[in-house]
Amino acid sequence: MMLMLLGLSAVAEAKGVVKPKGYIFGMSASFSDSTIYFTDIQTIDSVWVESKNEFLLSRENYTAQLKNYLETNNAAGRTNIVVFSTKRKSLEKKYVKLKKRYTKGKRKYDVRYIPSEEFHFKSIDLHVEYGETATETPSPQKQDKKKNGKK
DSSP: OHHHHHHHHHHHHOOEEEEEEEEEEEEEEOSSSOEEEEEOOEEEEEEEEETTTOOBTTHHHHHHHHHHHHHHTTOOSOEEEEEEESSHHHHHHHHHHHHHHHHSSSSOOEEEEEOTTTOOOOOOOOHHHHOTTOOSSOOHHHHHHHHTTOO
């Protein structure tokens, strides 16, 4: 019972904050064919992340954007993922690693790229869920407390 309460309090403490920008790319695969789709690495403005670990919030909505694009372009029934980071270099490493998995090796995949001109992720606004006051930088009162060593 105690562990359950601790788990619930951890979830309640998770706060969403807006970062001025983040980087994202998408990938789509299907179990019924060997075609793999990759988007470009894209910059999205005003991205909502968890304050502690910078995990992208509303990730399923970004995945749905890619899914909708592919469905309108005759590529329905695919498994879609998005990969996100607030640091471009970190995301570029993940992109290269994932792309190598499908372009190198014995198994032949038909890798196709979706340029930003054709598809671009749109920022998801979560002000309704997290409130108007969630921002990237702490308020002046919090900054003063940090300077004085108080919590």
